[in-house]
Amino acid sequence: MNPEHPAVPSVRLRGDLDEPLSRWLWLVKWILAIPHYIVLFFLWIAFWAVTVVAWFAILFTERYPRSLFDFTVGVMRWSWRVQFYTYAALGTDRYPPFTLRQTDYPADLEITYPERLSRGLVLVKWWLLAIPHYLVLAALFSGGVVLGGDTGNRNGSTTIPLIGVLVLIAAVALLFTGRYPSGLFGFVMGVNRWFYRVLAYSALLTDDYPPFRLDQGPRDTAEDEPR
Template sequence: MHAVTLTGHLDEPLSRWLWLLKWLLAIPHFLVLVVLDIAFFFGTVVAGFAILFTGRYPRGLFDFNVGVIRWNWRVAFYTHSALATDRYPPFALRRTDYPADFDVVDTERLSRGLVLVKWWLLAIPHYLVLAVLAGGWLGGPLAVGYAAQGDDGRVTIAPVLAFVVFFAAVALLFTGTYPRGLFDFAMGINRWQYRVWVYAALMCDEYPPFRLDQGGDEPTTSTGVRDVAVPRP
């Protein structure tokens, strides 16, 4: 079981048209997240130095940064990354009963050496894949889907996730039903990128797998029982 737990449950029935307004309704969250994400960045820098000298991620910073990612995931689940619930996200860092949730096992010790390379060098292969799956820009043959070339010569990629969510929204508008296959695929992309986010933010040493673990819940073991790691006290 991966150290990162990302879940999302399709919260049906969904409004056929509310997704057209969710971007506007979520503006208060976007404004708050700008501030929180800046704090997250500086907290990660501080944590990086702490890991380098002590091998530990300060618990207070860890809990705060997990909360920031959790808040980002709820808003993304409500808006651009899934559109899978009409329930308005709570303004909270803590875990709630919202249909989208996120958590990370706080390991007791982290590698001092990896803190210098995992957020850029080791994560580069994932960044390249996620640029196509979840967003970003690359030139040449890696541009998939709809690509528009700007005046500066860069190719802006419309990521696969954007197409998946768009087609789900169109299906919802005309049929009132969110296609389950599209939801599971979107969850796989989201799960991949949030695992990489945690790794790049120095919160775990477990290298993210190159796979789409689809579905609303984390994958189970061969016995069907989740292998849940126990956080440190």
């Protein structure tokens, strides 16, 4: 591989910080996003049903049916736009569109369609090979700050995951300064990018093993150039 022309990653997560951002809108975004949450609830049920169908298709044909692939990527893309708008990033105040397709929204997700997928990997990658990543993501999304309760007794306490703590810091910064700390935004994007790479791998959308790397910034580090 030519280091001057890095390979295009199969999973590409984009999130462009869409400043200026409102100082207070983040307080009510959870209400504004309720229509999206309702639609996504049913879309994710369909997502996992489609993934089961795709599992059998890959096992027997080595192919992920293109129409099903586009649907599952679309559900992930829709989810990412809503998360970018709300409390996984707070990166924009533009209301997310109700569509599975790509738009000019500041957040986007692309996954390269694989012409062939391994029959052997489909049997193990979603549960066995991905375990190390699940452990890392569990630490990133479950560890954090514990609120309430005694030191030795967490009954009645609330744990804010690390990503929630980071976004909360960004929200407070917005409230008092009107600015999103750029270094913090890059780290938030890195955590989200890691999550979606692992999700794409475990959902059988790619055979490319996710890197153990926190790629920070609004876009993937590899340039979109031909190999």
